[in-house]
Amino acid sequence: MARANTTKRAILDAALELAATKGITGTTMDEVAELAGVAKGSLYYNFSSKDQLFEAMLQEGVGSLADSLRTAKGELRGWPAIEALVRQLLDRIAANAPLAKLMASEIFRTDRAWQQTLFALRHEALAVFEAAIDETEVPAGRAGIMASSVFGAVLLAGLEWLVFEPERSRDEVAAGILATLNTSAPIE
Amino acid sequence: MARANTTKRAILDAALELAATKGITGTTMDEVAELAGVAKGSLYYNFSSKDQLFEAMLQEGVGSLADSLRTAKGELRGWPAIEALVRQLLDRIAANAPLAKLMASEIFRTDRAWQQTLFALRHEALAVFEAAIDETEVPAGRAGIMASSVFGAVLLAGLEWLVFEPERSRDEVAAGILATLNTSAPIE
DNA sequence: GTCTATAATACGATAGAC
DNA sequence: GTCTATCGTATTATAGAC
Structure with a gap:
C-alpha cells in the first residue's frame, strides 16, 4: 500500500509533465511509464484507463488550485480580495506551470470523459473571484463575466511570462496585470 | 485547379471544425476526409502531411485575425483604440468559435511543428493591443504584460460566454469585459 | 485531381509469471 | 504490486487505378 502510493505519485507527476508539452491526447501510456520509472502494467494496476488517470490528475491539480484561492x-x-486572488493565482501558475498550460488547453474541450469533473472545479475557482467582484459596486449579473475576464487575464499573462519571457520578475508581472484592471477610460 | 481550390477549402473547414472539439492530435485524417466529403488521398494531394495541413489552417485563421485587429x-x-480592439476581438471569437478554442489550446504548446509560425502570428495580434496600450500613460515596459492580460480577458470571457452561457447578448459580454478593465482600486 | 486498397507502425489495454 | 510479452485496433501515409 505504501509502495502503491509512491508509484501512484510518480505516475501522476510524469503524466502532468508530459501532458503539459505534448497535450493529453499526444501523451502515450508508454511515455508515462518510462518517465515515472515503472512498467506499463503498473499504470493499469493503479488506474483503470488512460482517461481515468488523467481525470485523477486534473482533479488533484485544479481542486487544490481552487482550495488555495479560497484560502487566499x-x-x-472587495478590491483587496481581488488583489490577493490575482497574486495567489499568479503564484500558483508560476509554481505549477504544467498544470496551468493544461488548464488553458483543456478547459474549453467538450468531448472529454472528465468534462463534468473539470467543469465543476473550474466553476469553484471562478466562484471565488466572482464573490470578490460582487463585493465591489458592480451592476447585477455582471460579476460572472468579470470573473472570467480576470481569470483569463492572469492565466494568459502568467503563461506568456513563464513560456516566452521568463526573465521578468514575478512582481513586475503582478503589477502589470493589476494595472490592466485599473485602466481608466477618460472622462468626457 | 479551380477544383483543387474548392477541395482545399472543404478540407481546411472540416479540419478546423473537428479540431475545435477533439483537438488537433485527437482529429484523424480519416475524419477530416469524411467531413470534407473527399477521399483521404485528396488530403495528401493537397497537403504533404497532417502537420502541414493544420499549420496551413492555423496560419490562415490567426493571420486573418491579426489583420482584422489592425483594421479595427x-x-x-489610446483608450478608444483599446475599446474598439476588445469589441473586434470579441466579435471575431463569436464569429469563429472553433478557431478561438483552438488558439486557447495551442498557443502555449512548445512541441509543435508549426511553433514558429504560430508564435509570429500571436505576436502580431498582441502587438496591436500593445501599441494601443502604449498610447495611454503607462510605465515603460509594462505594455506587453498588459496586452497579454487584455487579450486573455477577452479570449476567456468570450469562450466562457459561447461555450457555457450562449444565452447572453454580445453587448452584455463586451460591457462586462470593458468594466473589468476599469475596476478601480479604492483611493486610500 | 480524385479515388480505393493497403502497407507500416503506434497505441491502449490485457494476460500471466514472479 | 510490479514486471514482460503480446493482442487487437486505429492511424498516418503511400501506391496505383481511373
Whole structure:
C-alpha cells in the first residue's frame, strides 16, 4: 500500500509533465511509464484507463488550485480580495506551470470523459473571484463575466511570462496585470 | 485547379471544425476526409502531411485575425483604440468559435511543428493591443504584460460566454469585459 | 485531381509469471 | 504490486487505378 502510493505519485507527476508539452491526447501510456520509472502494467494496476488517470490528475491539480484561492481570499472583501486572488493565482501558475498550460488547453474541450469533473472545479475557482467582484459596486449579473475576464487575464499573462519571457520578475508581472484592471477610460 | 481550390477549402473547414472539439492530435485524417466529403488521398494531394495541413489552417485563421485587429484599430489611439480592439476581438471569437478554442489550446504548446509560425502570428495580434496600450500613460515596459492580460480577458470571457452561457447578448459580454478593465482600486 | 486498397507502425489495454 | 510479452485496433501515409 505504501509502495502503491509512491508509484501512484510518480505516475501522476510524469503524466502532468508530459501532458503539459505534448497535450493529453499526444501523451502515450508508454511515455508515462518510462518517465515515472515503472512498467506499463503498473499504470493499469493503479488506474483503470488512460482517461481515468488523467481525470485523477486534473482533479488533484485544479481542486487544490481552487482550495488555495479560497484560502487566499480568507476574510478579505472587495478590491483587496481581488488583489490577493490575482497574486495567489499568479503564484500558483508560476509554481505549477504544467498544470496551468493544461488548464488553458483543456478547459474549453467538450468531448472529454472528465468534462463534468473539470467543469465543476473550474466553476469553484471562478466562484471565488466572482464573490470578490460582487463585493465591489458592480451592476447585477455582471460579476460572472468579470470573473472570467480576470481569470483569463492572469492565466494568459502568467503563461506568456513563464513560456516566452521568463526573465521578468514575478512582481513586475503582478503589477502589470493589476494595472490592466485599473485602466481608466477618460472622462468626457 | 479551380477544383483543387474548392477541395482545399472543404478540407481546411472540416479540419478546423473537428479540431475545435477533439483537438488537433485527437482529429484523424480519416475524419477530416469524411467531413470534407473527399477521399483521404485528396488530403495528401493537397497537403504533404497532417502537420502541414493544420499549420496551413492555423496560419490562415490567426493571420486573418491579426489583420482584422489592425483594421479595427485604424487611426484610433489610446483608450478608444483599446475599446474598439476588445469589441473586434470579441466579435471575431463569436464569429469563429472553433478557431478561438483552438488558439486557447495551442498557443502555449512548445512541441509543435508549426511553433514558429504560430508564435509570429500571436505576436502580431498582441502587438496591436500593445501599441494601443502604449498610447495611454503607462510605465515603460509594462505594455506587453498588459496586452497579454487584455487579450486573455477577452479570449476567456468570450469562450466562457459561447461555450457555457450562449444565452447572453454580445453587448452584455463586451460591457462586462470593458468594466473589468476599469475596476478601480479604492483611493486610500 | 480524385479515388480505393493497403502497407507500416503506434497505441491502449490485457494476460500471466514472479 | 510490479514486471514482460503480446493482442487487437486505429492511424498516418503511400501506391496505383481511373
